[in-house]
Amino acid sequence: MLFDDWYAKSGVRTQPPRVFDASLPGHLPFSAAAVPEMNHPAVLALDPRVRSRILTQHLYRYLRYTVNLETRVVNRALTRMATGDVAMDLSAQTREDALKILTDEGFHALASMNMLRQVVDATGVTPVAYDFDPVLDRLDVPVRNPTAGYDSVRHLLQACVFETMVTSILDQLPADDSVHPTIRALAADHAYDERYHHAFFSRFFPEVWTSIDPSTRLIAARDLPGLINACLAPDLATSRAALADAGLPRDTAEDVIRDCYAPDEVSANTRQTARHTLRLMQNTGVLDSAEGRDAFEEAGLLLPGSAAALRPLAAPFAGPHIVPLASPLPAPL
Numbered sequence: 001m002l003f004d005d006w007y008a009k010s011g012v013r014t015q016p017p018r019v020f021d022a023s024l025p026g027h028l029p030f031s032a033a034a035v036p037e038m039n040h041p042a043v044l045a046l047d048p049r050v051r052s053r054i055l056t057q058h059l060y061r062y063l064r065y066t067v068n069l070e071t072r073v074v075n076r077a078l079t080r081m082a083t084g085d086v087a088m089d090l091s092a093q094t095r096e097d098a099l100k101i102l103t104d105e106g107f108h109a110l111a112s113m114n115m116l117r118q119v120v121d122a123t124g125v126t127p128v129a130y131d132f133d134p135v136l137d138r139l140d141v142p143v144r145n146p147t148a149g150y151d152s153v154r155h156l157l158q159a160c161v162f163e164t165m166v167t168s169i170l171d172q173l174p175a176d177d178s179v180h181p182t183i184r185a186l187a188a189d190h191a192y193d194e195r196y197h198h199a200f201f202s203r204f205f206p207e208v209w210t211s212i213d214p215s216t217r218l219i220a221a222r223d224l225p226g227l228i229n230a231c232l233a234p235d236l237a238t239s240r241a242a243l244a245d246a247g248l249p250r251d252t253a254e255d256v257i258r259d260c261y262a263p264d265e266v267s268a269n270t271r272q273t274a275r276h277t278l279r280l281m282q283n284t285g286v287l288d289s290a291e292g293r294d295a296f297e298e299a300g301l302l303l304p305g306s307a308a309a310l311r312p313l314a315a316p317f318a319g320p321h322i323v324p325l326a327s328p329l330p331a332p333l
Contacts, residue, residue: 001093002200006100011193012107018115018189020182022122027180028052029119030059031173036260037239042252050246053125057242059183060119060127061235062173066112066190068132069162070105073139077159078102080152087149088211097200104193115186128241138230143223147216154227156208157220161227163201164277167194198276206284221292225299228277232270234261267300274301 007013032038035058043051080086081098090098120127139158143150170191174184209217236257243253271278278301287293287302296302 002196003097003100010100010104010196011189012103015189015192018111018182018186020115020118020122020180022119024180024182028055028178029123029180029183030055030062031176031179033176034058034172035239036234036265037243037256040256040260042248042256043243043246046246046248054242054246056119056123056125057128057238057245060116061130061238061242063112063116063119064127064130065132065235067109067116068135070109070112072132072136074105074159074162075102077155078105080155086152086156088153088208094204101197101200104197108190108193111186111189115183128238128245130238134237135230135233138233139227141226143219146219147213150216150219153208153212153216153220154223156204157224158227160201160205160208161224161277162231163194163197164205164280165228165231165274167191167198168273168276170194202276202280205280209284209286217286218289218291221286221289222295224281224286224292225296225301228274228301229270229299232273234266236261263300271301278302 029052032055035055037043038051038054043054046054078098078101081090082095082102084090084095116127119125140154143154170187173179173187174191176184209220212220239257239261240253243256244250248256278296281287287296293302297304
C-alpha cells in the first residue's frame with residue numbers, strides 16, 4: 001500500500017530541521033526563473049542588491065502561500081475525508097491515509113513558517129503585506145444551482161487539483177543551483193512527500209468522479225477549470241508590493257506587471273504546470289461532455305479543438321548578475 005512505510009519515511013518523521021545560514025556566499029534567496037519580472041528591463045536596471053531584495057520578497061510569498069494552502073485548503077478537505085464528512089463512502093484505509101497526508105501538510109506549513117522567520121531574522125528584510133483570502137474567494141466562488149452536498153465534493157476536488165499540480169511547481173526550485181541550498185533543501189523535503197500525495201490523489205480523483213451522479217459531474221466539469229486557475233493565478237498583489245518595496249514608481253511597476261503577465265502567457269504557463277492534472281481529468285472523463293470541454297477551453301486550459309495543448313516553460317533567467325542573499329540586505333527604500 002502507498003503509505004505502509006509512512007512511519008519510517010515521511011518527512012515529519014525523518015527530515016531534519018532546516019537551518020538558514022545567511023553567511024553562505026554566492027546564492028540567491030529564490031529562483032529568478034520563477035519570477036517573470038526579474039527579466040524585465042526596468043528590473044534589470046536596478047542595483048543587483050535591490051533585485052536580490054525582490055527575490056527575497058518572492059521567497060516570503062512562496063513560504064506564506066505554502067502555509068495558507070496546506071492549512072486552509074488541502075487540510076480542510078483532508079479533515080472532511082478523515083472524519084467521513086463527505087458525500088461518498090470512504091474505506092477505513094482511505095480515511096487513515098487522509099490523516100497521514102494531513103499530518104504531512106501540517107509539517108510542511110510549520111517548516112515554511114519557521115523558514116520565513118529565520119530568513120526575516122537573518123536578512124532584516126521586512127515582508128510586504130500578504131493576503132491569501134483572494135485565493136480562497138476564487139476557490140469558493142458560488143456555483144450555479146449546486147446539487148446537495150456539492151460543497152464537500154468541491155473541497156475534495158480542490159485538494160485533488162492542488163495535490164496533482166504541486167509536484168510540478170516544487171520540482172523547479174530544488175533544481176536551481178543559483179538558489180540558497182537551505183531553500184532548495186526545504187523545497188526538496190516538501191517535494192519528497194508530495195510525490196506520495198500526488199499518487200494518492202491521482203487514484204482518488206477517479207473515485208470521486210465515479211461516485212457522483214451525472215448532474216453533479218456536469219457542475220464539477222464546469223467548476224474544475226476555475227479551481228485550476230485559482231490555484232495557479234499569479235500573485236500580482238505581491239509582485240506590485242515587491243516592486244514598490246524596491247523603489248520602482250507605480251507607473252513603472254504597472255508597466256512591468258503588464259509586460260510580464262500578459263493573459264496569453266499566463267494561460268500557456270498554467271497549461272504547462274497543470275499538464276498532469278489536465279491529463280488525469282481527460283483520462284477520467286471530465287472532458288467527455290461538450291459542456292466540460294467548453295469550460296476548459298473558455299478558461300484557457302485547452303486550445304479549441306485539441307487535446308491538452310502544453311507549451312514549455314519560459315527560458316530560465318539569463319540577465320545580468322544578481323547579488324546573492326546577504327545579511328543584512330539594505331533597509332527598505
